[in-house]
Amino acid sequence: MLSGGGGGLRELPEQDADLALTALTETFACLAAGGDDAAAYFYGWLFTTNPELRDLFPPAMDTQRDRFFVALTTIVQGMTRSAEMAAYVAQLGVDHRKYLVRPAMYPPVGNALIATLRAFAGPAFTPQAERAWMSAFESVARLMINAAEEASARTPAYWTAQVVAHEKRSHRIAVLTVETSQPLPYQAGQHVTVQTERWPRVWRPYSVACRPREDGLLRFHVKAVPGGWVSTALVDHTRVGDTIVVGPAAGSMSLGLASKRDLICVAGGTGLAPLKAIAEEVAFAEAAARSRRHVLLFCGARREAELYDMKDLWQLAESYPWLRVYPVISADRGYRGMRGDVGQVAARYLPNAECEAYVAGPAAMVRHTITVLTKVGQPIERIHFDDALLAPPPTGASGT
Numbered sequence: 431m432l433s434g435g436g437g438g439l440r441e442l443p444e445q446d447a448d449l450a451l452t453a454l455t456e457t458f459a460c461l462a463a464g465g466d467d468a469a470a471y472f473y474g475w476l477f478t479t480n481p482e483l484r485d486l487f488p489p490a491m492d493t494q495r496d497r498f499f500v501a502l503t504t505i506v507q508g509m510t511r512s513a514e515m516a517a518y519v520a521q522l523g524v525d526h527r528k529y530l531v532r533p534a535m536y537p538p539v540g541n542a543l544i545a546t547l548r549a550f551a552g553p554a555f556t557p558q559a560e561r562a563w564m565s566a567f568e569s570v571a572r573l574m575i576n577a578a579e580e581a582s583a584r585t586p587a588y589w590t591a592q593v594v595a596h597e598k599r600s601h602r603i604a605v606l607t608v609e610t611s612q613p614l615p616y617q618a619g620q621h622v623t624v625q626t627e628r629w630p631r632v633w634r635p636y637s638v639a640c641r642p643r644e645d646g647l648l649r650f651h652v653k654a655v656p657g658g659w660v661s662t663a664l665v666d667h668t669r670v671g672d673t674i675v676v677g678p679a680a681g682s683m684s685l686g687l688a689s690k691r692d693l694i695c696v697a698g699g700t701g702l703a704p705l706k707a708i709a710e711e712v713a714f715a716e717a718a719a720r721s722r723r724h725v726l727l728f729c730g731a732r733r734e735a736e737l738y739d740m741k742d743l744w745q746l747a748e749s750y751p752w753l754r755v756y757p758v759i760s761a762d763r764g765y766r767g768m769r770g771d772v773g774q775v776a777a778r779y780l781p782n783a784e785c786e787a788y789v790a791g792p793a794a795m796v797r798h799t800i801t802v803l804t805k806v807g808q809p810i811e812r813i814h815f816d817d818a819l820l821a822p823p824p825t826g827a828s829g830t
Contacts, residue, residue, distance in 0.1 A: 449558065450558070450561075450562035450565070450566075451509055451510070451562075453556065453558055453559035453562045453563075454506055454509065454559070454562050455506060456559075457547055457551040457559045457563070458502070458503075460550050460551040460554055461546065461547055461550050461551060462499070462503065463550075466495070467550075468550050469495035469496075469498065469499055470495070471545075471546050471549060471550070472498070472542050472546040473487075473494075473542075475542045475545045476538060476539065476542035479541070479542070480538045483538065486530060486531070486631070487631065488631045488633075489632075490659075501522060504518060505518070505519065505566075509566070516573060519570050519573045519574055519577075520573055520574070520577035521577070521680055522574055522577075523573060523574030523575060523576070523577035523578040523581075524577050524578055524581045524678055524680075525623070525677060525678060525680060526578065527578050527581065527587035527678075528587045528588040528625075528633070528675075528677045528678070529631075530587070536571040536574075540564070540567045540568070543567060547559075547563060585614075585615065585678060586612070587678075588625075588675050588676060588677050588678070589610040589612065589614050589676045590610070590611045590673060590674075590675060591608040591609060591610045591611065591673065591674050591675070591676050592608060592671065592672070592673055593606055593607070593608050593668055593670055593671065593673070594607050594608060594609050594647070594670060595670065596670055599738035599739065600735065602653055602654045602665065603652065603700065603736075604654075604664065604665040604668075605639070605649060605650070605651055606649065606652060606664060606668065607647055607649050608647065608648050608650070608674060609647055609648075610646060614646075614648065614676060614678075615679065616638055616642060617679070617684040617685070617686070618638070618640075618641045618642065618684065618685055618704070618707035618708045618711035619637075619683040619684045619685060619704045619707060619814075619816070620637070620638060620681040620683070620684065620816075621636060621679070621681045621704065621816060622635070622636065622648075622677050622680070623635050623636075623677035623680075624650070624660060624674055624675070624677070625660070625675040625676075625677075626663040626668065626674055626675075627672065627673060629663060632660055633660075634658075634659075634660040634661065635680075635818070636652060637650075637703040637704035637707070638650065638679070638704070638707055639702070639703035639704070639706050640706070640707050640710055641707050641708075641711040641714055642711075649703075650703065651700040651703040651738075651739070652664045652665055652700065653665070653700045654666060681704075681818050682816075682817075683704065683788065683790075683814050683815060683816045685708050685711050685712065685715075688788075688814075689786075690721075691784050691785055691786045691812075692723060692725070692726075692781045692782060692784070692785045692786070693708070693712065693725045693726070693786055693787075693788060694725075694726045694779070694780055694785050695708065695709065695725065695726065695787075695788045696772055696776045696787065696788070696789045696790075696791075696803075697727065697728065697729050697789075697790055697791055698730045698790070698791025698792055698795035698796070698799075699730070699731065699736070699792060699795075701790035701791025701792065701795070702790070702791075703790070704788075704790050705727060705788055705790050706739070706742075709725055709750075709753055710746065712725050712753070713746060713749060716752070717749075717750065722752050723752060724752045724753075725752065725753045725754070726754050726756065726779060726781055727753065727755050728775060728776040729743070729755065729756070729758065729772070730758045730759075730760065730771075730772025730775075730791065730795070731757070731758075731759060731760070732759070732762070733759060733761055733762045733765075734757075734762055734765055737757050737759075740757060743755045756775075756776075758771075758772040758775045758776075760772070771802075772795070772799070773789075773795065773798055773799030773803070776802075776803075777802045777803055777805070777806045777808075780803075780807075785808075785812070786812045786814065787803055787808055787812060787813045787814065788813075788815070789803075789813065789814070790816065796815050800813055
């Protein structure tokens, strides 16, 4: 279970810890059953008792409510996986720096959570359950605060970045290249959050679409989605010279997970971004090492016109002959290349029994591809994806 040092559930006797965990999971089930009503109650209580906190949050709270309860679900479900959850909570603390969260703000959030549990768990929210929640929340808060303080000594809370290139690849997709005010550390495969001048305090995650470059430039593949505040602003209302704000890198999907094995990468839509970064990293690293690591990259789209980055991919494949790029179209019967579901197509071409798989794209596509790959014998521990962009992740998957 989580422990922040100096207290927490982990330090309870084993029997008491088991009882506390049972109380946490049972009362959280009541909270989860409340759905949007519980989320609205939580934020209503928080802002009524602490109105000064409202300005830290975006104007529309729907996405924020979802993210809060996804994080809470992840923490409760992972309480028995100490190291994994400690890393997850620490990353939350680092990421919350960009919201200008201070240590004094944690107690009001804890009070709002207790009030919401009391309202929605009813008789199940016993004194024992309340003590368990207070202990767990204090541990989580300590981990987040400590991680934020440690990160503040190394990096800023966020980076200001200027757009140096903006290419419309279709009416809905743009490729943006930005230059940050100072170097932003990240690994190929990770994502960052982005805020635009058009929508202050509204952050959305985007994978970096290139390996860490010597010039420090970052590239993003952005698809404008209906009702998407940030995506529409980036695609339709952003120009060269504009400024955006970028949060710290997050996500555990990286090339290092694969050791020296061959790769099969399956991308749906702009899920190509992190997989292209990983392919670039392989090409760069293997060229320097004079080795031959094979990479199969399957790019899925509904129609050929939606394959927005093929020119760059063919150039990358020319520079690194052991990269094979396979466009796959699902809805155009006249297409003469590979057709069908990109995950199912890719599953027929596993390079060898020891390969590593990377999957990125829409959440439903990622989950389906994971299922297909496991059915043809790919071990789940060698299928990697960014679970921070899935809500919730598939049961039993690695989430990397």
